[in-house]
Amino acid sequence: MPHQKSIITNLLLLITLLLVAAVTCFGQSTTGTVTMSATVSKFVEINSGGAVTLTGNSGGGVTTDGVANSPLAVSINLGELGPSNTNSFVTAQVPLKLRSNANYVLSMSATVTSSGTSASRIVASDVGFGLGTVSRTGVGVASGSDTNATSGDPTLAANGSVNGTTGRYDFTAVRSNLSAFSSATTALSGPIIMNAVPRSNANGLTVPAFFAVKPQFFENGTTTISVTFTVTAP
Amino acid sequence: MLKLTKGILTTLAIATLLMMTATVSFAQTTGSVTMTATVSNFVELTSGGAVTLTGNSGGSVITDGTANSPLAVVVDLGEVGPSNTNSFVKLSVPLRLRSNVGYQLNMVSSVAGAGATSFSLKDTDVGFGLTPAARPANLAAGVDTNATPGDPTVGGSTDANGRWVYAGANSTLGAYAVSGAVLSGPRINKTVAANSNTSLTVPAIFAVKPQFFDPAPAITITAQFTVVAL
Numbered sequence: 338m339p340h341q342k343s344i345i346t347n348l349l350l351l352i353t354l355l356l357v358a359a360v361t362c363f364g365q366s367t368t369g370t371v372t373m374s375a376t377v378s379k380f381v382e383i384n385s386g387g388a389v390t391l392t393g394n395s396g397g398g399v400t401t402d403g404v405a406n407s408p409l410a411v412s413i414n415l416g417e418l419g420p421s422n423t424n425s426f427v428t429a430q431v432p433l434k435l436r437s438n439a440n441y442v443l444s445m446s447a448t449v450t451s452s453g454t455s456a457s458r459i460v461a462s463d464v465g466f467g468l469g470t471v472s473r474t475g476v477g478v479a480s481g482s483d484t485n486a487t488s489g490d491p492t493l494a495a496n497g498s499v500n501g502t503t504g505r506y507d508f509t510a511v512r513s514n515l516s517a518f519s520s521a522t523t524a525l526s527g528p529i530i531m532n533a534v535p536r537s538n539a540n541g542l543t544v545p546a547f548f549a550v551k552p553q554f555f556e557n558g559t560t561t562i563s564v565t566f567t568v569t570a571p
Numbered sequence: 572m573l574k575l576t577k578g579i580l581t582t583l584a585i586a587t588l589l590m591m592t593a594t595v596s597f598a599q600t601t602g603s604v605t606m607t608a609t610v611s612n613f614v615e616l617t618s619g620g621a622v623t624l625t626g627n628s629g630g631s632v633i634t635d636g637t638a639n640s641p642l643a644v645v646v647d648l649g650e651v652g653p654s655n656t657n658s659f660v661k662l663s664v665p666l667r668l669r670s671n672v673g674y675q676l677n678m679v680s681s682v683a684g685a686g687a688t689s690f691s692l693k694d695t696d697v698g699f700g701l702t703p704a705a706r707p708a709n710l711a712a713g714v715d716t717n718a719t720p721g722d723p724t725v726g727g728s729t730d731a732n733g734r735w736v737y738a739g740a741n742s743t744l745g746a747y748a749v750s751g752a753v754l755s756g757p758r759i760n761k762t763v764a765a766n767s768n769t770s771l772t773v774p775a776i777f778a779v780k781p782q783f784f785d786p787a788p789a790i791t792i793t794a795q796f797t798v799v800a801l
């Protein structure tokens with residue numbers, strides 16, 4: 338009987354040893370995971386598209402020019418806008434550069450303040466505005482159709498004329514002068530601008546913004562025209 | 572008398588025979604114990620320590636690696652769109668390997684939640700590579716074969732569409748949609764105790780170049796490593 342007990346005890350010890358060995362073998366780690374999460378947020382950007390072009394001016398000049406791919410902070414002196422300026426229009430062409438990884442809306446708001454007090458002073462409707470031809474060119478720029486909410490170059494004959502009643506020159510086309518932008522109003526919109534390219538890619542959508550004033554017998558004084566462009570991802 | 576003598580002699584002969592038998596029995600002086608044992612193939616993958624996250628905008632290490640513990644790292648890479656102006660978001664994950672036989676380290680990966688347009692972040696946009704160093708003297712001698720080109724942030728260029736392309740073969744997760752070898756080599760450990768800390772530590776590097784990807788609020792990138800014995 339004691340001999341049998343010894344055998345059973347030895348068997349139990351052997352089984353335990355085997356179990357421990359098995360657990361030890363299975364305990365080795367042979368797999369592992371690396372889990373990463375990330376985010377791509379909507380991105381829209383407006384910068385200067387380059388140097389400003391000022392034409393038809395008498396006096397005046399570009400005070401702070403645009404620098405391509407730098408923040409847009411242009412300052413221009415349009416010079417003389419009274420009848421002593423014999424040019425047809427004083428026109429400032431400001432290149433804009435837009436980039437996005439999503440649909441975009443470019444809106445604009447503008448204010449015109451004049452020292453004049455009469456109806457003949459320069460007001461917002463006397464400042465023509467429009468966006469020119471949109472260009473989506475260069476490596477990394479996505480194709481797409483953009484919607485220009487303005488009527489283009491405000492100096493085009495189709496976009497304005499002398500008012501037969503008042504004799505004042507009116508920019509008559511849709512969103513062809515700054516009075517249409519007294520509050521933020523869409524000027525341009527479209528689909529995603531950039532392909533999946535690094536931010537260091539300097540290309541983008543470029544579009545010229547035209548501002549034009551027809552020299553007239555305005556009330557004398559000084560005028561300040563402020564325009565703010567904002568691009569958003571709807 | 573003769574009969575008595577014969578009886579005595581017979582008795583003596585029997586006694587002698589018994590004594591000789593006894594002597595032969597007492598001559599057993601050796602014994603044997605027979606043991607069997609097994610050494611199985613042993614390969615092991617654990618964390619090699621804390622991860623390193625750089626170039627991130629937002630994001631953080633959520634579950635860090637702990638040396639000699641199971642590898643189960645979780646990291647938020649943060650923003651990988653164009654608002655992140657860093658060159659790369661880069662994650663270095665130290666892997667720790669031990670074996671008593673030749674080994675092969677495999678990886679399988681996936682990218683989810685990034686969208687499905689041509690502008691979406693894809694597995695080919697996630698760079699990957701291992702940067703093993705020469706084995707130190709406390710390991711078994713041998714040369715490990717790296718199936719990746721190494722640090723994915725080295726080299727690379729933009730393609731005809733302006734998108735970033737990582738240099739070399741097996742340099743992105745696109746190469747590991749199904750399990751594939753990333754590293755292999757001969758036996759790692761010398762004959763040391765199981766609790767020895769000697770091991771082969773290899774950094775696994777993941778990288779994403781911030782680009783104008785399609786917006787995606789919750790991208791998940793998973794990489795699973797498995798080590799097997801050759």
